[in-house]
Amino acid sequence: MADDPLPAEVAHAARRLVVDYLAATIAGTTQPVARMVWRHVHDSYPGAQATIVGGGPATAPGAALANGTAAHALELDDGYTPGASHPSASTLPAVLALAERERSDPARTLAAVAVAVEVACRVAAAAHPATWRRGFHNTPLAGVFGAAAGCAVLLRLPAEDAASAFGLAGSHAGGLSEFLPHGSPVKRLHAGMAARDGLLSALLAAEGISGPPTVLEGSQGYFAAFAGNEWDPGVLLDGLGERWMMRRTSVKPYPCCRHVHGAVDAVLKLRADHDLDPATVTGIEVDTYTVAAYYDGTDAGTLLGAQMSMPYTVAAALCDGKLGLAQFSPERRRAADVNRLMAAVQVRVDDELDGLYPERRPAVVRIRRSDGPELSLRVDQPYGEPSNPVDDEALSAKFHTLCAPVLGSVVADELLRAAWAFTELDLLTHGLGFFGGPG
Known part of the structure; x- marks a missing residue:
């Protein structure tokens, strides 16, 4: 054959x-x-x-x-x-x-x-x-x-x-x-x-x-x-x-654990669509499936620690409006603005979303801010999946x-x-x- x-x-x-x-x-x-x-x-x-x-x-x-x-x-x-x-x-x-x-x-x-x-x-x-x-x-x-x-x-x-x-x-x-x-x-x-x-x-x-x-x-x-x-x-x-x-x-599209990509997609879109000022953000909630929620660590002292952290990746993406290799530099991992937002991220398992995995990698992100109403977005499949593809x-x-x-x-x-x-x-x-x- x-x-x-x-x-x-x-x-x-x-x-x-x-x-x-x-x-x-x-x-x-x-x-x-x-x-x-x-x-x-x-x-x-x-x-x-x-x-x-x-x-x-x-x-x-x-x-x-x-x-x-x-x-x-x-x-x-x-x-x-x-x-x-x-x-x-x-x-x-x-x-x-x-x-x-x-x-x-x-x-x-x-x-x-x-x-x-x-x-x-x-x-x-x-x-x-x-x-x-x-x-x-x-x-x-x-x-x-x-x-x-x-x-x-x-x-x-x-x-x-x-x-x-x-x-x-x-x-x-x-x-x-x-x-x-x-x-x-x-x-x-x-x-x-x-x-x-x-x-x-x-x-x-x-x-x-x-x-x-x-x-x-x-x-x-x-x-x-x-x-x-x-x-x-x-x-x-x-x-x-x-x-x-x-x-x-x-x-x-991002140099980090695939399980966090749905939440990162949601944060980037919310930031762009609402001209969101990261300094006004007071809290971020991420509802997702069990396997993704496991990556809720907040130790970004190592490159791998940051790449495997839902709180870090969400915070860095929200601060910078992008998530590339630069966002995982030692300097950025130590930055005060990123660490403030990382501490504000809560990751939870949602039973409905959990039932969709592994066919999908869903996440719902809610962002609280001091200068406006709460923002929310659900992503069922992150960018790069076959149903939401990166084209040639x-x-x-x-x-x-x-x-x-x-x-x-x-x-x-x-x-x-x-x-x-x-x-x-x-x-x-x-x-x-x-x-x-x-x-």
């Missing part, structure tokens, strides 16, 4: 995934955690099989580890709402690194991208929110299977060996959410480790190492271990190969905004054209290796 051309709409969706992944990864290379992983990879994975984005050559597993970490370093990577996961950051680094090593043709590589993200989406959604309630981070938990699947396509593994790749990947599945109260950058590593381990699972299966074929549904398999009885085989299998879930991924033009604008400061406008535009075309992989792999360095 992987030798057949992708349906046009699936191929286009896969190219969108690549564009968005590259934007997040290139921007992410500026972060300290990405550079620390670069140094580790240069020491521990020396080679010239594949390219670390901005960091030169390495083995394919090493490049997957480094690039996955960078892709997830700024909370700018795509998401899949039904699975509460980031499918591309944990899969595309593996696929593109192996494609470079194997000198795969673009058509097969694009098919591997589509398969990798499809599997990651379905595995995550089949057991969410049960996995989340047990303290697991769905991005690496499901992503390692997607990475293994995409790499199996590139290696042309027969069905038995592909099942072994899954079986091996199951023993790599993991990732705890304890990073949240501490703002720990281990969250960034989750995507890179899943990409690396999924790639290794496919390579080891190709060598003949077998894994249990019932790794997902077995009595001691993935779903039993991570979700108990709370999983849906229909989500995993219904319409497989015909109804592509990877076409339903979301694009992030806006996605290209996101790419240019994030990449031009790193690459320069001319190179960023050239890379963007190559990513949309996806007919020549050299610029997307080897050509991206030397604009930075581990430093």
Whole structure:
């Protein structure tokens, strides 16, 4: 099946995934955690099989580890709402690194991208929110299977060996959410480790190492271990190969947790529509679903802490009328105006809204102010969801905004054209290796 051309709409969706992944990864290379992983990879994975984005050559597993970490370093990577996961950051680094090593043709590589993200989406959604309630981070938990699947396509593994790749990947599945109260950058590593381990699972299966074929549904398999009885085989299998879930991924307009985006959309619109003066705001109430309400912390001392905070993101958006990377700078996180409003935010669970998740990510925001009546707005789906999409033009604008400061406008535009075309992989792999360095 992987030798057949992708349906046009699936191929286009896969190219969108690549564009968005590259934007997040290139921007992410500026972060300290990405550079620390670069140094580790240069020491521990020396080679010239594949390219670390901005960091030169390495083995394919090493490049997957480094690039996955960078892709997830700024909370700018795509998401899949039904699975509460980031499918591309944990899969595309593996696929593109192996494609470079194997000198795969673009058509097969694009098919591997589509398969990798499809599997990651379905595995995550089949057991969410049960996995989340047990303290697991769905991005690496499901992503390692997607990475293994995409790499199996590139290696042309027969069905038995592909099942072994899954079986091996199951023993790599993991990732705890304890990073949240501490703002720990281990969250960034989750995507890179899943990409690396999924790639290794496919390579080891190709060598003949077998894994249990019932790794997902077995009595001691993935779903039993991570979700108990709370999983849906229909989500995993219904319409497989015909109804592509990877076409339903979301694009992030703001560099923060996707669960807070609905509230941020509401605040920005209320501010713009009513010419709202943040200095007059006396209170902000956010009603939302349980999973989003969990992100009610007010410790913005770390970048991740601010990105995972509903109160901080709402306050920063209301103060500045926008929410970009600048709003997460150390200076802005310490600013008196933002911190005053952050303390005024109350986050609550609303039973009606809770019942709409995960099909929707709803939020209702109410703003009290000293110079006028209370303002209120409900958002059922934040900007970037398939039903409220970031179109191709806006996605290209996101790419240019994030990449031009790193690459320069001319190179960023050239890379963007190559990513949309996806007919020549050299610029997307080897050509991206030397604009930075581990430093």
